[in-house]
Amino acid sequence: xxxxxxxxxxxxxxxxxxxxxxxxxxxxxxxxxxxxxxxxxxxxxxxxxxxxxxxxxxxxxxxxxxxxxxxxxxxxxxxxxxxxxxxxxxxxxxxxxxxxxxxxxxxxxxxxxxxxxxxxxxxxxxxxxxxxxxxxxxxxxxxxxxxxxxxxxxxxxxxxxxxxxxxxxxxxxxxxxxxxxxxxxxxxxxxxxxxxxxxxxxxxxxxxxxxxxxxxxxxxxxxxxxxxxxxxxxxxxxxxxxxxxxxxxxxxxxxxxxxxxxxxxxxxxxxxxxxxxxxxxxxxxxxxxxxxxxxxxxxxxxxxxxxxxxxxxxxxxxxxxxxxxxxxxxxxxxxxxxxxxxxxxxxxxxxxxxxxxxxxxxxxxxxxxxxxxxxxxxxxxxxxxxxxxxxxxxxxxxxxxxxxxxxxxxxx
Amino acid sequence: xxxxxxxxxxxxxxxxxxxxxxxxxxxxxxxxxxxxxxxxxxxxxxxxxxxxxxxxxxxxxxxxxxxxxxxxxxxxxxxxxxxxxxxxxxxxxxxxxxxxxxxxxxxxxxxxxxxxxxxxxxxxxxxxxxxxxxxxxxxxxxxxxxxxxxxxxxxxxxxxxxxxxxxxxxxxxxxxxxxxxxxxxxxxxxxxxxxxxxxxxxxxxxxxxxxxxxxxxxxxxxxxxxxxxxxxxxxxxxxxxxxxxxxxxxxxxxxxxxxxxxxxxxxxxxxxxxxxxxxxxxxxxxxxxxxxxxxxxxxxxxxxxxxxxxxxxxxxxxxxxxxxxxxxxxxxxxxxxxxxxxxxxxxxxxxxxxxxxxxxxxxxxxxxxxxxxxxxxxxxxxxxxxxxxxxxxxxxxxxxxxxxxxxxxxxxxxxxxxxxxxxxxxxxxxxxxxxxxxxxxxxxxxxxxxxxxxxxxxxxxxxxxxxxxxxxxxxxxxxxxxxxxxxxx
Numbered sequence: 001x002x003x004x005x006x007x008x009x010x011x012x013x014x015x016x017x018x019x020x021x022x023x024x025x026x027x028x029x030x031x032x033x034x035x036x037x038x039x040x041x042x043x044x045x046x047x048x049x050x051x052x053x054x055x056x057x058x059x060x061x062x063x064x065x066x067x068x069x070x071x072x073x074x075x076x077x078x079x080x081x082x083x084x085x086x087x088x089x090x091x092x093x094x095x096x097x098x099x100x101x102x103x104x105x106x107x108x109x110x111x112x113x114x115x116x117x118x119x120x121x122x123x124x125x126x127x128x129x130x131x132x133x134x135x136x137x138x139x140x141x142x143x144x145x146x147x148x149x150x151x152x153x154x155x156x157x158x159x160x161x162x163x164x165x166x167x168x169x170x171x172x173x174x175x176x177x178x179x180x181x182x183x184x185x186x187x188x189x190x191x192x193x194x195x196x197x198x199x200x201x202x203x204x205x206x207x208x209x210x211x212x213x214x215x216x217x218x219x220x221x222x223x224x225x226x227x228x229x230x231x232x233x234x235x236x237x238x239x240x241x242x243x244x245x246x247x248x249x250x251x252x253x254x255x256x257x258x259x260x261x262x263x264x265x266x267x268x269x270x271x272x273x274x275x276x277x278x279x280x281x282x283x284x285x286x287x288x289x290x291x292x293x294x295x296x297x298x299x300x301x302x303x304x305x306x307x308x309x310x311x312x313x314x315x316x317x318x319x320x321x322x323x324x325x326x327x328x329x330x331x332x333x334x335x336x337x338x339x340x341x342x343x344x345x346x347x348x349x350x351x352x353x354x355x356x357x358x359x360x361x362x363x364x365x366x367x368x369x370x371x372x373x374x375x376x377x378x379x380x381x382x383x384x385x386x387x388x389x390x391x392x393x394x395x396x397x398x399x400x401x402x403x404x405x406x407x408x409x410x411x412x
Numbered sequence: 413x414x415x416x417x418x419x420x421x422x423x424x425x426x427x428x429x430x431x432x433x434x435x436x437x438x439x440x441x442x443x444x445x446x447x448x449x450x451x452x453x454x455x456x457x458x459x460x461x462x463x464x465x466x467x468x469x470x471x472x473x474x475x476x477x478x479x480x481x482x483x484x485x486x487x488x489x490x491x492x493x494x495x496x497x498x499x500x501x502x503x504x505x506x507x508x509x510x511x512x513x514x515x516x517x518x519x520x521x522x523x524x525x526x527x528x529x530x531x532x533x534x535x536x537x538x539x540x541x542x543x544x545x546x547x548x549x550x551x552x553x554x555x556x557x558x559x560x561x562x563x564x565x566x567x568x569x570x571x572x573x574x575x576x577x578x579x580x581x582x583x584x585x586x587x588x589x590x591x592x593x594x595x596x597x598x599x600x601x602x603x604x605x606x607x608x609x610x611x612x613x614x615x616x617x618x619x620x621x622x623x624x625x626x627x628x629x630x631x632x633x634x635x636x637x638x639x640x641x642x643x644x645x646x647x648x649x650x651x652x653x654x655x656x657x658x659x660x661x662x663x664x665x666x667x668x669x670x671x672x673x674x675x676x677x678x679x680x681x682x683x684x685x686x687x688x689x690x691x692x693x694x695x696x697x698x699x700x701x702x703x704x705x706x707x708x709x710x711x712x713x714x715x716x717x718x719x720x721x722x723x724x725x726x727x728x729x730x731x732x733x734x735x736x737x738x739x740x741x742x743x744x745x746x747x748x749x750x751x752x753x754x755x756x757x758x759x760x761x762x763x764x765x766x767x768x769x770x771x772x773x774x775x776x777x778x779x780x781x782x783x784x785x786x787x788x789x790x791x792x793x794x795x796x797x798x799x800x801x802x803x804x805x806x807x808x809x810x811x812x813x814x815x816x817x818x819x820x821x822x823x824x825x826x827x828x829x830x831x832x833x834x835x836x837x838x839x840x841x842x843x844x845x846x847x848x849x850x851x852x853x854x855x856x857x858x859x860x861x862x863x864x865x866x867x868x869x870x871x872x873x874x875x876x877x878x879x880x881x882x883x884x885x886x887x888x889x890x891x892x893x894x895x896x897x898x899x900x901x
Contacts, residue, residue, distance in 0.1 A: 007620045014624035032574035042575040048539050049639060051650055053626035054658045056635025063625060071683050081683050082676030101614050102621075104554065104579060105543045143575075177719060186687060190710065190723060197722040197748040246720040249788030250747075262629045265671045273669045276629055298788055353515040360510055367516035 004088050010098065012088040016068035016079050017114060020171075021227055021259040023049075025060040025109035025144045028166040028222035032142065039140025040103060041110075043166070048109050061112035061146060062102050066090055066127055070116030074173070074184035075268040076232045076261060079116045084266055089118075092131040099135065103143055110144025110166070111135070117150065125153035125161065132164035146222075151187075151195040158195075159219075162202065167222035167254070170195050175243040179233035183270070196251040199224050203252065223254040230284060231277040232261040236308035241287055245298045248291070258284045283310040290317060293348050294341045314398055318344040321381060322401075325393050329383040332368070333358050345378030346371070377401055415445045418495065421563040421587075422488045423448070431499050437467040441503060446495035475505050478512050485527040488563045497522060533562045538571050540644050541583060544612040554581040557608040557647055565590055569597060584608060605647075615649040622650040628661035629668060701816045702731055705809070709782060715805035717783035717798075722747045727778025727813050734892045735775045736819040736853075737761075738810065740828040740861055741798050747784035752777050757863040761825075764862065764878065768885035776817055780832035781806045803832050814853045821892040822853045823885075826861030845884060847891070857891060859884035 004012065026047030033040055049058035067089035068079040078085055099111045113131055117124050128147050135141040147165040149158055162168060170192055174180045177189040199220075206219035226247060230240060244256040260276035267273060287310060290296040294317070304310060304320040311319045321328065321344050330339050332354060340351040350371040357363060365379075365387035372378045380393045414434065418426040427446075434444060483498050491497075501519050505511050514520055543554035554576070560568075565588045572583065573592055582591040584603035591598045636654075645651035697703055706726040712718060725742035728751060737753075745755030753761050765772050781802050786793035798806075810832055814822070824830045830838050833850040840860055848856045860881060868874045 007617055010617065010620050011624045014621050018625050018627045033577040034574045036577055038578065040576065040578055042571075044538075044571065046535075048535070050539050051622065051648065052636040052640040053622060054633055054636050054654055054661065055627050055630035056632030056639075057627075057630070058639065059622070059625060062621065064621075071687055073680070073684055082680040084674050084677060098617065102618060104576070105545070105612060105614055105618070106541050106556070106576075107618050193722045194750070201748050242720075245788045249786070249791060249793045250720070250722065252791050260630070262627055263665075263669045265668050266674045267671075275665070278630060278632070292790075356513045357515055360514055361516075363516065370516045370521050 009088040012086050013064045016065045017063045021257040023060045041142035060109045062108045063112040066115040068116050069118050072186045078264040095131045096134045112146040114148035121150040121152040125150045125157040129160045136164045151192045162219040168220045169225045171227045175228050175235050175240040200251045225255040227257040229261050230258045237310045238308035279312050287316045328381045331383045343381050345374040421448050424487045433467050436471045441500050482527040485530040488530045489526045490562050537568045544609045555608045556583045557605050628664040631661045715802045721783040724782045729776030733776040734820045736822045737777045738829040739779045739825045741781035742784045760862040764882050767882045780828045811852045820895045822856045824856050824858050857888045
């Protein structure tokens with residue numbers, strides 16, 4: 001095999017990382033380089049997307065694998081041992097060089113480093129930690145670092161990873177344990193959950209220490225996240241929602257990322273060879289938000305599904321509302337917050353604005369245009385002193401809420 | 413008519429000072445003309461003080477903090493009307509102190525929109541500035557050309573200083589430029605695109621990354637344009653790839669789908685076999701039957717609880733223990749730690765054992781149900797009582813444990829343990845202190861679960877019930893001791 005130069009390796013190891021959905025650079029502690037003589041980098045807290053590729057996904061972090069050699073044979077993964085994909089391996093120093101070169105030109109917020117499993121989980125984790133250590137200690141780099149954590153690695157290595165990284169993540173891979181057994185026979189759902197549980201305990205300990213001693217060392221201040229692949233094994237949206245709710249409640253995850261299964265070259269015949277289900281992925285994110293920000297219980301979210309699946313045409317909040325029409329219209333001037341949060345067309349910020357405004361003045365229909373981006377949807381679900389939707393909602397069909405273009409398409 | 417001339421387009425301090433004086437003098441809104449020095453040549457520059465009625469400095473002006481925050485952003489907006497809007501709002505706030513709360517007020521809404529536009533412009537500047545490395549006598553210098561929509565350069569500099577403090581850099585925009593020399597900032601006049609080199613050697617490496625992190629099967633051009641509007645493309649080195657990547661996406665995607673499964677490389681089988689051998693080589697100590705059970709139980713799927721729990725929490729303690737304690741199920745803490753009775757109820761249990769003169773290390777502690785049953789609520793898991801089906805499914809493990817342990821006395825902590833050990837639903841309070849019989853566990857002494865003590869509302873009843881619990885434990889200890897004596901030949 002021809003030896004690859006740095007750009008050749010980057011091509012292989014970025015390609016290998018492109019199926020990972022997470023890219024967030026937010027949620028860590030603010031810091032900077034002002035007044036420093038060595039090193040580079042800052043964290044604003046908010047996260048910055050430095051570019052977008054034509055798939056609409058942001059580039060915030062340099063997202064690469066240290067190597068795409070892997071001893072595992074997970075059928076959904078392009079880097080599985082039985083795949084014929086081109087292989088490459090960076091040295092830790094090479095990753096450091098590319099990261100700093102990119103950072104200095106303001107292409108990126110930081111590094112998201114993952115790796116195939118080589119030799120053993122511990123050896124692989126050590127290599128990842130080594131990159132982070134070089135960046136932080138040798139180069140005094142203060143930008144964002146997200147390290148993928150290998151579930152079976154020694155807790156000492158996870159501890160070190162947490163001292164250098166802003167965020168750690170362990171992928172649950174698939175929403176159902178039975179899918180994992182089938183598609184990733186060498187991975188164990190149990191050890192993945194145990195590793196996440198261990199991380200949660202460590203994150204909480206570190207928080208407690210910081211409360212008692214201001215100078216206690218931080219441990220992964222941006223917390224942990226995970227990813228699951230959607231549409232690889234016939235699982236229902238109900239399975240996925242239940243699984244992520246269990247993860248949020250158990251392991252205090254900052255995010256569960258859903259990644260529509262994307263066909264991979266030379267894929268296994270057990271997997272769907274078709275376009276990734278992008279709309280389904282989008283609906284799952286919306287459902288996820290209902291649980292996290294809109295005070296929907298898991299049963300409420302599941303009530304938006306039909307036969308275990310979310311409606312692809314309607315956002316899940318609207319689907320829920322259409323199944324609970326008798327609860328509407330909601331009186332904008334008197335309804336409690338949790339009811340306003342159920343109104344299709346009102347976001348969390350708009351609801352909080354409504355609560356502040358109505359303490360001082362009654363809201364009228366025209367005011368709603370300043371609070372909602374989708375008046376056409378909203379108008380059937382709210383009542384105001386100068387507006388009542390009458391029986392509009394009783395007669396409405398889901399098709400009435402589709403954009404015109406989509407309605408035409410459905411004729412064919 | 414007073415004409416107020418501000419020094420720069422984003423002169424917040426100037427606006428604030430003039431607006432304060434005008435408002436104190438109660439100058440009507442429609443009589444003030446705001447302009448920026450050098451921007452509108454046709455307006456006569458007039459000193460404000462000359463045309464102002466005497467200012468009433470005792471008139472105290474109050475504004476909420478939020479107004480100041482938004483106003484600082486809004487002065488950077490390119491809308492010529494911004495200073496007049498802010499002055500009008502300053503005056504209105506004196507009459508309506510809570511004006512800023514009314515998001516639907518036309519002025520508040522407009523100010524909010526302006527501030528949001530400026531914030532977005534600032535954010536895009538921090539995102540899309542691209543430095544080009546240039547060698548100079550003093551080392552590398554980094555130059556960038558950027559075209560903001562609003563007057564944001566001064567406000568944006570702190571970000572670049574904080575991030576790139578150890579680099580020499582200059583950002584040039586049409587209106588203004590800013591340079592950092594490792595020590596201080598220098599603001600200068602605007603410049604031209606040609607002032608900054610087109611290319612940097614690293615741009616090629618960056619484009620390699622950009623092309624390969626893109627997934628052609630997920631093409632979604634609108635989403636890209638929404639977040640990275642086309643107006644920014646001309647200054648982004650990666651943008652020249654956008655059109656070719658879009659053109660070839662369909663073909664690449666089809667190739668990804670069409671490429672049939674190929675034969676695996678030869679080394680795959682070797683690596684997989686080695687991995688399997690390593691896994692099989694884990695030996696189980698036959699002389700440790702509890703260890704073997706623990707290992708088997710780790711993979712238990714006898715009921716659906718395993719799906720959401722972190723792990724099986726098996727019993728722990730001395731295999732030759734006289735006393736075996738059986739609780740209900742692991743809680744949140746036990747589920748994460750993998751050990752029984754380590755959460756709040758565990759701490760209560762430990763204290764009571766201590767007070768009853770029982771050494772936990774000489775006992776064996778386990779649960780009727782080995783997986784945590786809960787209901788997710790936001791970021792927490794709320795304990796849920798295990799049902800009869802789960803208790804029955806898990807009885808296999810407690811039976812197996814008892815077969816090995818053969819304790820003199822088993823202590824059932826609460827109703828779930830009673831149900832598990834005796835198969836009967838007995839009330840804890842009615843059978844407390846009694847000894848029930850079990851088909852597999854020998855005599856079963858009944859008491860409450862320590863979590864019962866945690867749920868009591870007042871200190872008085874907590875104290876009483878804690879005492880009763882300790883008394884129960886003492887009674888159990890004595891009972892076991894008597895049985896040991898009775899068993900002696």
